[in-house]
Amino acid sequence: MKNNSSNPAKVVCDMTVEANTPLGQLYGLLALRADGPLPAISAGQFAQVRIDRSKTTFLRRPISICTADAASGRIELLVRRAGAGTDALLACEPGEKVNLMLPLGRGFSRPAKRDAKALLIGGGVGVAPMLALGLELKAEGYAPEFLLGARTAADLLLLDRFEAIGPVHLTTDDGSAGTRGVVTAHARLQRPVDNIYCCGPKPMMVAVAKAASRIGASCEVSLENMMACGVGACLCCVEKTTKGNVCVCTEGPVFNINQLTWQD
């Protein structure tokens, strides 16, 4: 039962670190290159990254793909220091090899209408898939807007990249950049929105989901449940949905909020 197609949907491969750019104390942007082309990758999909340098990290770490150029075998990963595993990953030096499984999971859907008002909302490191989605939507002729939130100005990542794609609205908890407060309090949500795409801390996504229902916008969120396998085998990363417990790694990580049971 070998997948005989010369280009399987998923691969496991060593990739070379082309660059490892620190973004402040807490974050880093890892540029990786495969030896050849990669399978098609769509915004919202993730990679399972093996952490060879950390003695205490046993499992792979799921990391959302920030940008991808499958043809040239290049991807970028936005990494937040969350423990020994991510610390070790951010310690990788250019030229070093990192083993990844990718692309995994299902990405974001597309707005029903070509002229839809699409608002991409990212919080903290959750901006990663929003950059990928923004690039895809723009390339496909949509006009995405961004609403990015963070604790402080220092935690607003890759702003220049977002501004190159479309209008960017900002909020910070301390008001050091953009509007002070949470994203859901931002004025942009008072104006019409057709499609909301969101990735960030769960409390933020829950609030965004509520706001979306209120204003009648379609809304997809990207979940970050803890995972082991990343391919739907271990059933550890399940989210309770209208269809019962489903694997975030295969049915998600992107879900339409209608599938979720956050309201209950």
Added chain:
Amino acid sequence: MKNNSSNPAKVVCDMTVEANTPLGQLYGLLALRADGPLPAISAGQFAQVRIDRSKTTFLRRPISICTADAASGRIELLVRRAGAGTDALLACEPGEKVNLMLPLGRGFSRPAKRDAKALLIGGGVGVAPMLALGLELKAEGYAPEFLLGARTAADLLLLDRFEAIGPVHLTTDDGSAGTRGVVTAHARLQRPVDNIYCCGPKPMMVAVAKAASRIGASCEVSLENMMACGVGACLCCVEKTTKGNVCVCTEGPVFNINQLTWQD
């Protein structure tokens, strides 16, 4: 019960890799520097090295100290690739920190007579403590000779360093350098020897011990039993001696062959 002396006999500390010199495919010489002076170190003592880079290496690795300059906090370790732990150690880059416990165990004794004919016999990576001992003996006014054995010429390590101390006799299994055959077959053992000091593979040490008894030379060997703690707490590295099971890490690693039960 703090050891209040300002200079304890043993320390655990991070040391900086000053150089990591490959010696062929199988070996490497690691030069390490502590932030300050180290406790007095004598030939035959060893260090317990923590291997941070290897996921699969749980315990420290005991490694014989090849050369030491306690005052300047410098030591050299001769390392043979024997698995993931030593591979990771030999992958260390200059500037990297390595954590060590040292100096551990008891070193070699001194010849009874100032004009003793001392023959230092080393096999493979077992030459490491012989270099330390040779340097000490010469500095103390003895005239040490070396008998070094290895599989091939490529496995004869640090020859220039030995030749700078005293006469060096060589044997190789394949005859690619020195006399073909084992060290115990070397002609030097036909001529008078008062003190033999030996470190190498166990079969070689057993043969040397036999030869020493035959020619009536005093003989000390350095054992390499597997260990966990290195300080006499776990009782895992025991060797059967005339006094029963004793810890190689504290009673040794150097033993006079009279203490051992190899004859039985």
Added chain:
Amino acid sequence: MARLSVNIGSLQLKNPVMTASGTFGYGPEFADFMDLSTLGGIIVKGTTLHAREGNDYPRMAETPSGMLNAVGLQNKGVNYFAEKIYPGIKDCGTEVIVNVSGATVSDYVGVAERLLDLDRIHAIEVNISCPNVKQGGMAFGTTAKGAASVTAALRKAWDRTLIVKLSPNVTDITEIARAVEDEGADSVSLINTLMGMAVDVEHRRPCLSTVTGGLSGPAVRPVAVRMVWQVAKAVKIPVIGLGGITCGRDALEFLMAGATAVEVGTANFLDPAVSAKIVDEINDYCSRNKIADIREIIGII
């Protein structure tokens, strides 16, 4: 190329390497990464008579060289397996073995009876050792009496190869193994997970929704090898070894300790192609050591 084929009862495996239940899905999940037909067998996830939702999230915690899980037998039931999954995997080129679970003896029997309709299922592995379900599961696996009762009932209902998966959470696993052997099991597989627990000290709560869960991974391998060695000396039926196997060397530990075949579990999460590599590594070891037939080293210790 050494002869690697082994027999478990009437079941013939092209080589001793199978994938463990709950760690390899039904197989297709891994088809992008490796050739499933290179395996000795695939043991599909725990299947029950009726669909089960399993336990609440969080169900997993990472531990030193291992992980805890508390999935709780989430599956869509044996009918769904027979109708929706079996047709897609029956021709995958290797033996497909179904892991059977239940809360009562009649549950187990019901699953086995339904599986009799499926020609290509030549063996079942009976899970009497799941630590993550309230009823049944491990309850049957921690007493010789409980283990015997499930085995006896299934022996009547299932005439193909019957493998019973044993719990390591017992004082004397050989007693349980002998009990299932006496009731006609063709083989025992061990070990299932060790019951464990982890605490999130920052939030002062258990890491798992169920508090305790099953520990797997390389951490448990020494316990698994020991139990396989003990059981292989205590019974005449073939023993299948599992617990922390990550490479050919690890698999050989189990074979030498007395296992006729092995299952690769948690390691599938670390490297999705590892099970195929393990077959190659066992082959390499045999060539390197002039071993013509893997059976030469099975139980050599």
Added chain:
Amino acid sequence: MARLSVNIGSLQLKNPVMTASGTFGYGPEFADFMDLSTLGGIIVKGTTLHAREGNDYPRMAETPSGMLNAVGLQNKGVNYFAEKIYPGIKDCGTEVIVNVSGATVSDYVGVAERLLDLDRIHAIEVNISCPNVKQGGMAFGTTAKGAASVTAALRKAWDRTLIVKLSPNVTDITEIARAVEDEGADSVSLINTLMGMAVDVEHRRPCLSTVTGGLSGPAVRPVAVRMVWQVAKAVKIPVIGLGGITCGRDALEFLMAGATAVEVGTANFLDPAVSAKIVDEINDYCSRNKIADIREIIGII
């Protein structure tokens, strides 16, 4: 600075961190690396009535996040301890607890009676769970009856704090714990090592001279935390937790699961100063979380 002192029976510990028997020698072995007086206590190596040579080399094997040992209670006997070692450590500034082992009940009693001569020994830890000796040891620890018999005899002979160290190699550790509590033990400590085995596949032989040995280290921590949690809920006497503790966070897992104190074992081999650091890390956690008294979080789960 939180209040860290805890009581085990009549034994008062300045903090809940002790070093485990067989991993810290008698203390002085580590005095170059840390200040022994910062510890809650030191549990010295297993002591028997008469001197024991222990098992043959090899006695140790490295395993994933752990190690196997088969030392077999090598020690010079209780008289040697009383005469040659006790004088040198009785004033080390922390509690010295003697781990007592034997092959027969009268052996255990004989050791305890000799220790009554030593004023500074306020507690003994009774090892009924050593997997590495043929007679006695684990035999007493795997049945409630055996555990009770040793405990009852020692309770008569020893009027100071009596701690019984339990084996994890059982189906229901709470049953054993209740049995020793019923016989008057002041505390139980757990877990001793899990019985394990490793194979040297290149030489096709066991790694240990005894074939099987005791598994310790972070690998076993989830099993240890689970058993401590179960036992703490089953008995009224204080529980001492051990098994794979390497840092303050690990120690806090045990405390929150119900342990009144902990023992640091194998980690002493990785960092000879780790036990002192763990005391500091527990203090830091308390300050960070506004905990005035460690007892606020003991058994919080």
